[in-house]
Amino acid sequence: MSIEQRRIVRTEIPGPRSQELHARRQREVPPGFGITLPVFVERAGGGIVVDVDGNHLVDLGCGIAVTSVGASEPRVVDRVREQAGRFTHTCFMVTEYDGYVEVAAKLNRLTPGDHEKRTALFTTGAEAVENAVKISRAYTGRPAVVVFDHAYHGRTSLTMAMTAKQMPYKHSFGPFSPEIYRVPTADPFRGTGTETERFMDVLRTQIGVDRIACVVAEPIAGEGGFVVPAPGFLRQVSEFCRENGIVFVADEVQTGLARTGDMFAVEHEGIVPDLICTAKALGGGLPLSAVTGRAEIMDSVHVGGLGGTYAGNPVACAAALGAIEAIEEQNLAARAAEIGERVLPRLRELAGTVPAVGDVRGRGAMLALEFVEPGGKTPSPATATAVARYCHERGVLVLTCGTYSNVIRLLPPLVIDFALLDDAVDVLVEAVRKVAG
Numbered sequence: 001m002s003i004e005q006r007r008i009v010r011t012e013i014p015g016p017r018s019q020e021l022h023a024r025r026q027r028e029v030p031p032g033f034g035i036t037l038p039v040f041v042e043r044a045g046g047g048i049v050v051d052v053d054g055n056h057l058v059d060l061g062c063g064i065a066v067t068s069v070g071a072s073e074p075r076v077v078d079r080v081r082e083q084a085g086r087f088t089h090t091c092f093m094v095t096e097y098d099g100y101v102e103v104a105a106k107l108n109r110l111t112p113g114d115h116e117k118r119t120a121l122f123t124t125g126a127e128a129v130e131n132a133v134k135i136s137r138a139y140t141g142r143p144a145v146v147v148f149d150h151a152y153h154g155r156t157s158l159t160m161a162m163t164a165k166q167m168p169y170k171h172s173f174g175p176f177s178p179e180i181y182r183v184p185t186a187d188p189f190r191g192t193g194t195e196t197e198r199f200m201d202v203l204r205t206q207i208g209v210d211r212i213a214c215v216v217a218e219p220i221a222g223e224g225g226f227v228v229p230a231p232g233f234l235r236q237v238s239e240f241c242r243e244n245g246i247v248f249v250a251d252e253v254q255t256g257l258a259r260t261g262d263m264f265a266v267e268h269e270g271i272v273p274d275l276i277c278t279a280k281a282l283g284g285g286l287p288l289s290a291v292t293g294r295a296e297i298m299d300s301v302h303v304g305g306l307g308g309t310y311a312g313n314p315v316a317c318a319a320a321l322g323a324i325e326a327i328e329e330q331n332l333a334a335r336a337a338e339i340g341e342r343v344l345p346r347l348r349e350l351a352g353t354v355p356a357v358g359d360v361r362g363r364g365a366m367l368a369l370e371f372v373e374p375g376g377k378t379p380s381p382a383t384a385t386a387v388a389r390y391c392h393e394r395g396v397l398v399l400t401c402g403t404y405s406n407v408i409r410l411l412p413p414l415v416i417d418f419a420l421l422d423d424a425v426d427v428l429v430e431a432v433r434k435v436a437g
């Protein structure tokens, strides 16, 4: 059942069948669940999503950085089928299975650093981040957690407090967890260039370093707008943590597993985090997340302190083993780097001629355009929305993001056919010229 890897627009998008199904959804599902493109999916694979009206959309979103290996990669699908046929669940806290241990062993080997490591598996990215905080607090005996501007760490109570953006993530959902402190990130586009000093100053004078359990950082801010911190910033942050007995946690839920051209984005600066959170691409489309880290930190939690009914579900573990195999066998980290090399120059050229493109940034297959009012840095969310709509109507699925909702982000499957990718970028370039040129 291979899917033709070509953009095909048969109807208006969303088409009549999608519109019908969406009307039903609106009667059955609360509007709190937002929607990027109200199109119902029939199947998906490679770089294509086929909708129920027969349109072939080019997927530049991967269901938010999840289906890096494609949405129906045989190495994933076959293992899922095989595992589901034997058993779907035992609860790893009740009886054991080797798939869990195998995923743990793989992550212990793949993550940066050759020290002794352990991995605990969970289900969602937010759950991994929450557990990294729990583990850091248990290890240090300290309460405080430091996070950054533009941060996104999830939608649960604790991770919502750690997330920066008010609307839509936090609005009306407080009160929030205490002992969360936010510092500026070294944002090369909007920052001051003094963020490293500010970071150390706030930690020393406002929080107190001996009260800080962990600093949690995304190597590239995801939902916050694909903000790539200035070179050296995260390395200095991680060194400050080491000098002060603070656990440095890399939230690689979006950046991890080959997305940025390295297996993990922190490798770009040679940083070795104490703990590293993964999810999104890990399960090849099935819900699976992990905290991997130094054995002495991971082992500091009392027996029974970590877990979850579905944590490390066997079918999700089987999918992860297939996804990791697909990433390694096809060297998808190198493929992600190639995608960046192919697309970035085109976006930079566009920025050079269209003043509404304020910034172009990213690494590997995690790329973004930030839109501004021409002549300054005032965010223009309306431009991002209009560009996205133009792309959607022509069968190119792009996502927006950013603290100011003015960023278009590209997260293509790492296996995407290059001709298909070029075609989708043609549409994006045309969209920007038409909407903002």
Ligand SMILES: *Cc1c(COP(=O)(O)O)cnc(C)c1O
Binding pocket: 123, 124, 125, 126, 127, 129, 152, 153, 154, 155, 218, 222, 223, 251, 252, 253, 254, 255, 279, 280
């Ligand atoms: C998506 C994301 C999360 C939350 O993951 P969920 O699976 O949605 O809970 C946490 N951190 C980062 C960096 C993310 O991109």
